[in-house]
Amino acid sequence: MMMRQAPRSRSRVIAAGRRDWRPVIVLAAFGFLGAALWSGAARAQEETITSHGFTTFGDLSELTYPADYxxxxxxNPDAPKGGTISVWAQGTFDSFNPYAREGLSGAMATIGYESLLEATADTVSDAYCLLCETLEYPESQDWVIFHMRPEARFSDGTPLTAHDVVFSHNLLMEQGLPSYREAVAPLITNVEALDDHTVRFTFAPDVPRKGLIVQAGGSPVFSQAWYESTGARLDQTQVETSPGSGPYVRAAFDFNNYITYRRNPDYWGADLPINQGRHNFDEIRVVYFADANVAFEAFKAGEYTFRQENSSIVWATGYDFPALNNGYVVKDELGNGNLPPAVGFVLNLRRPEFQDIRVRQAIALMYNFTWTNDTLQYGLFQQRNSFWQGSPLEAHGTPEGLELEYLESVADLIDPAILTEPVTMPHTAGANQLDRANLRRALALLTEAGWESGADGRLMKDGQPLTLELLGYSPTFDRIVTPFIENLNTLGIAANYNRIDPSQYTVRTRANDFDMVYDGYTTGLEEGLGLAQRFGSYAVDDVFNPAGYSSPAVDRLIEIAVDAQNYDEMSAAVRGIDRIMRRALFVIPSWYNANFWVSYYDMFEHPEEMPPYALGQLDFWWYNAEKADGLRAAGVIR
Structure with a gap:
């Protein structure tokens, strides 16, 4: 089952704007000059660091790429340009504005937007100049100045300047998600264009510095001229969107059928070192299907050419068709060094009955990973334990060292057992669909919580039954969740699985109108400001916090993680957060796959040594025209 689109593994505040637009007030000439003179005087008073990149932890000598890379x-810097790659998406779309709550945005709608800094697929901490040439900041990191590339252009040919950066920041602040505004407003006090190609971000004096420069340099840049000429609003559905500066532009679309993105032949940044060997396809096509099964049949027929598989039954049993058997389609597993998404069955803590942890524990006991994986998923998955699975940020055993010290600082806000007992692990279950021992444990927990079995076996409290609706939209998920629902009903919970169409699902989940969904949280190998937007108490109604989870103890540890002066401090704080949240059990952990499952028509190639943090099929793969001609001659593709 698909979940909300996840961002890259790097943790930063998510710049998703969804408020209304107001014109940015332009400084009068005198005021602007005064601001520039003042900032110049301030810079003269302290030594500054100038670099082509930035690393959150460590120093600039540890950057992977030197200034002259x-x-x-x-x-592959010699990768040929050309060809088309086509992928699929499920559902529908009626907009191309990915920053609005309204409407359903088309797939890859952010492809045209760039930022001052860009992360790479082989590092966690590093970010390198893209729209900027260099960045300048003091050791205190009280501010950062980006010296921008004067050749940067939007796709309509107009210059991209520091004024567009200022405008974009203000636009996101005024129209962004409340959680974005609440997270960024206390951090960045001022953004000013010192001249057409120099922009300065000033940070609040009393906030942690870690992550601020990456946050400032990581937000998308929009065209001020386009917004002012069209009167468009970032919080509304849009068919026509502002021009971006990226390598691809939208070429054609048919609502709910397809979207085509074309590589811009006049892309301003094509010759930059960071772009060599990338953006190789002339065209990227997204084909829409309402049903996942229909989508797979379409792939077998050659209606699209690249597929990332997420269904174990299809991966195990479905890849037996002529194009594959004749060698025209490649089936492969490629390593994935990213954190597994922290997904599972998410309980909506906004529901009063799910506030009781004993109810959550009882529900969790009815999910049998062992039987599900062995019987329904062909033993292809591993059970997820942690929100930061398999990384140094994952909590293990009992807390010790710096992690214990941090947890002791919030001891009055947590269950005392967290300090002395091993970290909560997923329960184990036997080889049968319904584990009778877990059923007895679950019933005892619910009895302790005040729920009693009625004459019909249904659990009741204060005259009301315990009900649970699992909301979903993918038919491929039916076989996985049906046994779970059956186990819940055996326990005495009036549970049902309600599969609705994707657009209804989006509306209901955005409105937090659900009991339980299969969803989760995006976490990073290096954490910082984004923690608060996903797990902070002020974000209980944010789309990135589906459970509506909040904890004063986690709030305090987030502050420690964000304020960390080195990796050890950050990781210890995050392990403490992991330990607290796992005990809270607001996500019943499911499964994860340590590899990318991919299949594609044998006309695409990728580097022999793949980077650890991206599959990169739309980034650094390329098209083999000779192989493609052979496939066409064989009648395999059009």
Whole structure:
């Protein structure tokens, strides 16, 4: 089952704007000059660091790429340009504005927007100049100045300037999600264009510095001229969107059928070292299907050419068709060094009955990973334990060292057992669909919580039954969740699985109108400001916090993680957060796959040594025209 689109593993505040637009007030000439002179005087008083990149932890000498690098290590700088790659998406779309709550945005609608800094697929901490040439900041990191590339252009040919950066920041602040505004407003006190190609971000004096420069440099840049000429609002559905500066532009679309993005032949940044060997396809096509099964049949027929598989039954049993058997389609597993998404069955804590942890524990006991994986998923998955699975941020055993010290600082806000007992692990279950021992444990927990079995076996409290609706939209998920629902009903919970169409699902989940969904949280190998937007108490109604989870103890540890002066401090704080949240059990952990499952028509190629943090099929793969001609001659593709 698909979940909300996840961002890259790097943790930062998510710049998703969804408020209304107001014109940005332009400084009068005198006021602007005064601001520039003042900032210049301030800069003269302290030593500054100038670099082509930035690393959150460590120093600039530890950057993977030196200032004179020619290309990223994992790309093929001689990769040919050309061809089309096509992928699929499920559902529908009626907008191309990915920053609005209204409407359903088309797939890859952010493809045209760039930022001052860009992360790479082979590092966690590093970010390198893209729209900027260099960045300048003091050791205190009280501010950062980006010296921008004067050649940067939007796709309509107009210059991209520091004024567009200022405008974009203000636009996101005024129209962004409340959680974005609440997270960023206390951090960035001022953004000013010192001249057409120099922009300065000033940070609040009393906030942690870690992550601020990456946050400032990581937000998308929009065209001020386009917004002012059209009167468009970032919080509303849009068919026509502002021009971006990226390598691709939208070429054609048919609502709910397809979207085509074309590589811009006049892309301003094509010759930059960071872009060598990337953006190789002339065209990227997204084909829409309402049903996942229909989508797979379409792939077998050659209606699209690249597929990332997420269904174990299809991966195990479905890849037996002529194009594959004749060698025209490649089926492969490629390593994935990213954190597994922290997904599972998410309980909506906004529901009063789910506030009781004993109810959550009882529900969790009815999910049998062992039987599900062995019987329905062909033993292809592993059970997820942690929100930061398999990384140094995952909590293990009992807390010790710095992690214990941090947890002791919030001891009055947590269950005392967290300090002395091993971290909560997913329960184990036997080989049968319904584990009778877990059923007895679950019933005892619910009895302790005040729920009693009625004459019909249904659990009741204060005259009301315990009900649970699992909301979903993918038919491929039916076989996985049906046994779970059956176990819940055996326990005495009036449970049902309600599969609705994707658009209804989006409306209901955005309105937090659900009991339980299969969803989760995006976490990073390096955490910072984004923690608060996903797990902070002020974000209980944010789309990135589906459970509506909040904890004063986690709030305090988030502050410690964001204020960390080194990796050890950050990781210890995050392990403490992991330990607290796992005990809270607001996400019943399911499964994860340590590899990418991919299949594609044998006309695409990728670097022999793949980077650890991206599959990169739309980034640094390329098209083999000779192989494609052979497939066409064989009648395999059109």
């Amino acid at each position: 020619q290309h990223l290590n994992y790309v």
